[in-house]
Amino acid sequence: MEMIAGDVHAHGYGWAGVWSAVASLIFLWSMVQQYLPAQLEEYLTALTRRLQAAITPYVTISIDEHVPDSFGRSEAYLAAEAYLSATCASGARRLRADLAADSDRMSVAVDDHEEVVDEFRGAKLWWRKTKTLPRGNVISWSAHEEERRTYCLTFHQRHRGLVDALYLPHVLAEGRAATVRNRQRRLFTNNPSSDWSGYDARVWSHVKLEHPSTFATLGMDPDKKRDIIDDLEMFRDGKDYYASVGKAWKRGYLLFGPPGTGKSTMIAAMAKYLDYDVYDLELTSVKNNTELRRLFIETKGKSIIVVEDIDCSIDLTGKRKKKKKKSSKKKSKSGDKRKKVPPAPGGGKDEENKVTLSGLLNFIDGLWSACGGERIIVFTTNHKEKLDPALIRRGRMDVHIEMSYCCFESFKVLAKNYLHVADHELFHEIQQLLGEVNMTPADVAENLMPKSKKKDVDTSLARLVKALKEAKEEALAKALAGAEEKEETEDDDEEDDTSSSEEEENGKNKKLYLPAKWEE
Numbered sequence: 124m125e126m127i128a129g130d131v132h133a134h135g136y137g138w139a140g141v142w143s144a145v146a147s148l149i150f151l152w153s154m155v156q157q158y159l160p161a162q163l164e165e166y167l168t169a170l171t172r173r174l175q176a177a178i179t180p181y182v183t184i185s186i187d188e189h190v191p192d193s194f195g196r197s198e199a200y201l202a203a204e205a206y207l208s209a210t211c212a213s214g215a216r217r218l219r220a221d222l223a224a225d226s227d228r229m230s231v232a233v234d235d236h237e238e239v240v241d242e243f244r245g246a247k248l249w250w251r252k253t254k255t256l257p258r259g260n261v262i263s264w265s266a267h268e269e270e271r272r273t274y275c276l277t278f279h280q281r282h283r284g285l286v287d288a289l290y291l292p293h294v295l296a297e298g299r300a301a302t303v304r305n306r307q308r309r310l311f312t313n314n315p316s317s318d319w320s321g322y323d324a325r326v327w328s329h330v331k332l333e334h335p336s337t338f339a340t341l342g343m344d345p346d347k348k349r350d351i352i353d354d355l356e357m358f359r360d361g362k363d364y365y366a367s368v369g370k371a372w373k374r375g376y377l378l379f380g381p382p383g384t385g386k387s388t389m390i391a392a393m394a395k396y397l398d399y400d401v402y403d404l405e406l407t408s409v410k411n412n413t414e415l416r417r418l419f420i421e422t423k424g425k426s427i428i429v430v431e432d433i434d435c436s437i438d439l440t441g442k443r444k445k446k447k448k449k450s451s452k453k454k455s456k457s458g459d460k461r462k463k464v465p466p467a468p469g470g471g472k473d474e475e476n477k478v479t480l481s482g483l484l485n486f487i488d489g490l491w492s493a494c495g496g497e498r499i500i501v502f503t504t505n506h507k508e509k510l511d512p513a514l515i516r517r518g519r520m521d522v523h524i525e526m527s528y529c530c531f532e533s534f535k536v537l538a539k540n541y542l543h544v545a546d547h548e549l550f551h552e553i554q555q556l557l558g559e560v561n562m563t564p565a566d567v568a569e570n571l572m573p574k575s576k577k578k579d580v581d582t583s584l585a586r587l588v589k590a591l592k593e594a595k596e597e598a599l600a601k602a603l604a605g606a607e608e609k610e611e612t613e614d615d616d617e618e619d620d621t622s623s624s625e626e627e628e629n630g631k632n633k634k635l636y637l638p639a640k641w642e643e
C-alpha cells in the first residue's frame with residue numbers, strides 16, 4: 124500500500140466551529156489554488172500543514188488514486204474504495220453509482236468530498252474523499268491527470284500504532300475480498316506476441332465469462348462429483364495449509380476422456396463454483412518458453428489456467444507439433460481434433476521458436492509459478508496414454524479425472540435439466556441400454572433436447588431410446604465385421620504386427636458406440 128503520512132488537522136467533537144472554518148478555508152483555498160504560481164502554492168501548502176500539526180492531535184493518511192510510474196489506479200486506493208463501499212457507505216449521504224467494467228452490477232462508492240466514519244477496536248476513524256481539480260493552464264493528456272482523487276483517513280495520534288499494524292492491513296484485506304466478491308468473472312485468451320508491445324500492449328485479452336454450466340447441471344457420477352467439489356473446496360480454503368506444508372498454493376487437474384464427455388463443461392463449472400477467472404492458454408500460438416513464462420507471470424490469482432487438448436499442442440520430445448499434412452485432415456474428420464500449428468515465422472528458425480516439455484513443466488511447477496498463488500492448472504486430453512508421464516505425475520497434475528460415457532446417473536441429471544423429469548416409464552429401458560452402449564453425454568443431451576417449443580417428454584425420451592438401439596445395432600454389426608476380419612488376417616499373415624496394431628488404434632477410435640460388455 125502506498126501511503127503518504129503526515130497531514131495533520133483539527134478534528135472531532137467540540138471543534139465544530141473550527142471545522143466549519145477549516146471547511147470554508149479549504150473551499151477558498153481550492154479557488155485560490157487555480158490562480159497561484161506552483162512554487163507559491165507548494166510553500167503555502169507546507170505552511171498550512173505545519174500549522175495544523177502544531178494545533179491538533181489528529182493524523183491524516185492520504186491514499187492517492189494514481190501513483191507515479193503506474194498506468195492504472197493504485198491498488199491501495201481501489202482497496203480503500205471497495206472497503207468503504209462494503210462497510211461504511213450506508214453512513215454516507217452522497218454516493219456515486221457506476222457500472223464497473225465487464226459487469227452488469229452497479230457499484231456504489233462514496234461521493235467526492237463526502238465523509239464517513241468507521242470504528243475499529245474502539246478507535247474512531249474518519250474517511251473523506253477529496254478531489255483536486257485540474258489547474259486551469261495545464262493541458263492534460265490522460266484522463267487521470269485531469270482530476271486527482273484521494274482518500275484521507277484521519278484518526279487520533281494515540282491510535283497510530285493500531286492503524287499501522289492492524290487497521291490498514293484490515294482495510295486492504297477486506298477491500299480485496301469485496302473486490303473479488305463484486306467482480307465479474309472473465310475468460311482470458313493469449314494474444315500473439317506481435318501484440319505484446321506498443322501503446323496498447325496486452326498479453327491477454329478478455330471477455331465476460333458467461334458459461335451457464337454448473338456442477339448441478341453437469342451429468343456425472345454423483346460420488347465422483349462430490350469428491351471433485353470437496354477437493355476444490357479444500358484447495359480454495361487451504362491457503363494456510365499449503366503454507367504450513369511448504370507447497371505453492373496451486374493444484375493441477377487432468378481431465379481426460381473421449382470428445383463430448385464434458386471436459387470443457389467441467390472447467391466452466393469449476394470456475395463458477397470457485398468464482399475464478401479462466402485463462403484459456405492456446406499453446407500453439409506461444410513461440411517459446413520465455414513467452415510462456417511471461418504469459419504465466421501476467422495471470423492473476425484466483426484463476427484457472429487451461430490448456431485444452433494438451434497432446435495436440437506439444438509432443439513427447441518437447442517440440443511443438445508441426446503442421447500435419449493430409450493425414451491430419453483425415454483424423455480431424457473422424458473427430459480427433461488436431462490443432463493447426465501456425466508455421467514458425469522465419470521458416471527455418473523452428474529450433475529457436477519452440478515451447479519445450481521442460482518449459483511446460485516449469486510453467487506448472489517452476490519457482491516462479493508460486494508467484495501470487497491460488498491458481499488451478501487444468502489440462503484436457505482425449506488421449507491420456509499419449510502424454511509424457513513426467514507431465515502428468517502427481518504433484519504436477521494432482522488430480523486425474525476421467526470423463527466417460529453417459530451412465531444412468533448422468534442421464535438422470537441431463538433428463539432433469541433438459542426435460543424436468545425425475546422419473547418416467549422409459550427410464551428402465553434407457554438404464555439397460557446405457558449399460559450396453561457407449562454414448563457420450565453430448566449425444567444423449569442432443570437427443571433429449573426438445574425439437575419444438577412444446578416440450579414433449581415422451582417424444583424426447585423415445586428419440587433417445589431409438590438412438591441408443593441404433594447405436595447398439597451399429598456396434599454389434601461393427602463388432603461382428605471386426606471379428607471376421609481379424610480371423611481372416613490372422614489366417615493370412617500372423618507376422619504383420621504393425622498393420623494389426625494400426626487397426627487396433629482405429630478400432631479404439633471407432634469404439635464410441637461399442638457395447639461395454641463386448642469391449643474385451
Ligand SMILES: Nc1ncnc2c1ncn2[C@@H]1O[C@H](COP(=O)(O)OP(=O)(O)OP(=O)(O)O)[C@@H](O)[C@H]1O
Binds near residue numbers: 382384386
Ligand atoms: N457430463 C456432461 N454433463 C452435461 N452436459 C454435457 C456433459 N458432457 C457433454 N455435455 C454437453 O455436450 C456439449 C459438449 O461437451 P464438452 O465441450 O464439455 O465436451 P468435451 O469433453 O470438452 O469435448 P472435447 O474433447 O471435444 O473438447 C456441452 O455443450 C454440453 O452441453
Ligand SMILES: [Mg+2]
Binds near residue numbers: 386387388431503
Ligand atoms: Mg472440450
